[in-house]
Amino acid sequence: MRGIQILLLIVLLQSCTAQDNKINGVSFVAHRDSITQKNIDPLVNINANYASIMPFGVIKDLAHPEISYGSERQWFGETKIGGKQYVKALKKDNIKIMLKPQIWVWRGEFTGFITMKSEADWKILETTYSKYILEFAQVAQDSNAEIFCIGTELEKFVEQRPDYWTDLIKKVRAIYKGKLTYAANWNEYLKTPFWEQLDYIGIDAYFPVSDSKTPTIEECLAGWVKHKKNIKAFSEKYGKPILFTEFGYRSIDYAGKAPWTVDRIESKVNLDAQSNTTKALFQTFWKEDWFAGGFVWKWFINHDRVGGIENNRFTPQNKPAEQVIKSQYNIKG
Template sequence: MRGITLPSWYRTDYDSPAADRYLRGIRATGAEWVTFTPTWYQKRHTDDSLHTTEETASDGSLRRIVRRAHTLGLKVMIKPHVDLPGDEDRADIRPRDRAAWFTSYRRFITHYADLAADTGTERLAVGTELAGVSGDSADWRSVIRAVRDHYDGPLTYAANYDEYRRIHFWKDLDLIGIDAYWPLSATPTTDPARLSRAWKPIKDELAAYAHAQNRRILFTEAGYVSQRGATTAPYSWTVSRDPAPAEQAAAYRALLDSFTGARWWAGVCWWMWDDWPDSGETPVKLAYTPRGKPAEEVLREEWGP
């Protein structure tokens, strides 16, 4: 999978005039896949249900952008998210009534399974970074069975890099999904070789895990802000206020050089192409987007003809 995520933060984002431009930009990197992230919300981490808000991509806009992506020759993964207000972490979701929460969750995820089936979406994630509930294996197997009743394509779950070993339902899915935000360096660096050395023990561990589970591993997310220190905390939007596009580019190159060609590795979907106009809280020069930066050139070199 040569992929890039185009997330949404508002119900009409995917109908934005920028949508076609963003999709063409993604395709021009050599990407063959794009991931979309419709998001439902809950007000508190202990709530027993989730719901749409004005920040949830409308079904119509999602259907239309899937169609546009397919027209451009891009395959699609839909990776629905559940979020909390502000900067609260979805990994902290721990509902008071787990049975009620999973009933609500099945309604949520089968809704997108139907949409994925209707639009010819090529891959679906059944969940993303829900570490507070991902240990409830029997409930997840029930969710997965329900999804398969609605959608016939390959399924994954996007586990955070420090969560994936605690997942016990990988064999019910088609791919192991990992959001690959491993810290690679104690100090900022622009040296791809140094970063590749840091990946080596992680790669060895993942290869063994893929073999033990008899499943390939997909990096459902990986990304780096273009800030000094991005390689020390890839999961952070605010490592520093100092632009460091060379560090971001080095991290892109090291990941691709380290994993491309490994038979057990199913590819990567980079986080993320861009914020929508006027919606980004992080200035573009500091954000995760590779667009217009040396990291985009790395993608073109690695993925181009």
């Protein structure tokens, strides 16, 4: 009997340790202004220990090779100076940083479909993307960011130019000495060819888990079974921890059916759908040793003016899902 008690204690301690060490993060949306303690306090209140800072570069369309960034028209939080200010302010409250520069295509087209029409255009894209990424790798190094993400949901770019990415990672490593990841879309990560070169397998975790209008926690847990099995096996294959570089659900009917949906549909607000899907994700992954944690999509700096019970977008702010996140992020074992 005593042997069984000791075994149960060991299992419990291991579970506590796994939860203690998690990256409990938010995707911290850039703003036109610098941030102050007022903007950081809500993160402290939900027990977040990481924030993803996302300085955007812009291209005109899916076949356009030039990335523009750092212009006077971009918001302060999307610039190198703004990124450094955000990092410095957040670190004062012991919030660690993932710097995650990513591309925005005009009219919101999906970045995974970016592909060039000629070798000359590919070379231009590679040159401008390298300049963009390496400049922010230097920002990450200068500001002591704990994690740097080399790209987000660039499936066709990665698929068609794998040698470029291998070389880019080497160049980033020469500048930045922290941990590296890439944010692969949920249906992309199995095909991404360079995980061995990185420290985390990054996944934007918009996996479908339920077809119900208001999915229950139990339905979502069942919906995660197959995905979790594949994700765990992939982690074991490479000997790398899984990091959800983005995760989250809209407060909308059928939130678990196609969680990647960003269209401005005026569907009915469903706060239970958002809460239940979020709880199931936490229950599925946060206790696992091979799972590093993740970043909620998404969190705006002016907490008192966003989200709310009439909002059907991704942010959990001022909705029941915020309390779900706070409770999970508060677990200390």
